[in-house]
Amino acid sequence: MMKVLFVFYVPGGGVETLNRQRWKALKKAGITSHFLYMREGSGMKNVKNMTVFITNHNQRIKDILTKHQYDAVVICSDHTFIQRLKSMGYKGKIIYEIQGLGGYKQARRWLTNARSILLHHADAMMFPETPHIVQLTKTILPEKKTFIFNNCLDTESFTYRPLPPPKCPVISWVGRLEKNKNWRYFLRICKGLIQKQRDMKIWMFIDDQLSPEKEDFLKMIKGLKLQSNLTLYTNIPHEQMPDYYSMTGDSGGFLCSTSLSEGSPYCVQEAMSCKCPVLATDSDGVQIFITHNVTGKLVPDDKPLHAIQEGQELLTNQTLRKKIITRAHRLVQTKFSLDQYGRQFKMMLKQL
Known part of the structure; x- marks a missing residue:
């Protein structure tokens, strides 16, 4: 069974939701997924049954990598973490995930700054079908292998529930x-x-x-x-x-x-x-x-x-x-x- 580690700054917002949803999706697909956040966040109250690490210390992260021997690490947004990962001796695949980089100008600035690191140290990039991100990656990193697929949702559990509604809109x-x-x-x-x-x-x-x-x-x-x-x-x-x-x-x-x-x-x-x-x-x-x-x-x-x-x-x-x-x-x-x-x-x- 393949094993993947997802890395993000904090358990909160859309990425925390995405991680819980894809944990279910990958489990069904026969892939084990673990999650590393660099600091505590409000989203931890939502975590159930998943393997989640909270640390920003290099030695602790290195110990996690050594113990679990991940086939791939997916790093969301923080391109500087790729260099940290390399310095810890990680030899598996590195995928850079683009989520939440803001508007066109902000995302262009971010990806331009990240270009050298991504070009030399990331094996691929992945992101949803967001129009300005698709355009920017083609312009700034045309050489890099990219995978475009949309964020998932467990529509069987997160679905309509008939309840008494308020009497006004x-x-x-x-x-x-x-x-x-x-x-x-x-x-x-x-x-x-x-x-x-x-x-x-x-x-x-x-x-x-x-x-x-x-x-x-x-x-x-x-x-x-x-x-x-x-x-x-x-x-x-x-x-x-x-x-x-x-x-x-x-x-x-x-x-x-x-x-x-x-x-x-x-x-x-x-x-x-x-x-x-x-x-x-x-x-x-x-x-x-x-x-x-x-x-x-x-x-x-x-x-x-x-x-x-x-x-x-x-x-x-x-x-x-x-x-x-x-x-x-x-x-x-x-x-x-x-x-x-x-x-x-x-x-x-x-x-x-």
Whole structure:
């Protein structure tokens, strides 16, 4: 049985979700996967049955490598770790995974800085079908072998759950309170929708450990007078999120994703699996999931009046709403399955 180690900075956000999902996918495909994080994070509460290491000490990492003799190590985002890995005497395959590098300019700068290390020390790169990442890797690292396949989701367990919904529409939002997640834009959209329908509720799910702009957020809530509409959920266990997505959809509301840039946003994928329609800013990676008015709604990230109009249509046009929910649910079940991810990952290892 092949054995793979995945490396990332911290157990939190989309990568932590991805690691739990692909652990299931690779187990089904006959591949053992372990996970190394360099520091503690809120996502550790979600970990069950997986082998997870928390350390940033070279000797401890070297001991782990020596004991487990991994066939491959997948390093997510942190290209400098490749040099550390080499200095520890690791001789197996090294795969660099691109996730969460931000928008075009930020990702271009990051990959340009990483080019020399990746060119000389990585055996391959892997990443989801994010348009600007596909383009940048072709331009900056055309020589490097690349594997493109989308992040998976266990749609059998993370799926719609029939529960009593709130009596008024809910607009939900998931993320960190930081610039790229564009939470200010979300609040402006909510304010505009509430002016049309005052009993609307706002559910926001945040990671309290990774939200540097929380004070500004609380001030803006007061300034827009949204306190009575808002419920703030912090660090909800991932296994409970299908309940909230399902209730959001059944309430007649939707998930609103307002990021400036995303690679492959899990909250969009998860909501679709739970029959919750999605309105999202056109943050590049979200195009993997959403075709406008087919599997969701896409809006610009700086035109709140337009976003409010689109949100209002998603709330009131029941024919369109039902079609979007049905198509999105079918897309997630067929294109992002554990079985497909396992097959693609196994094929990648065989080709290296």
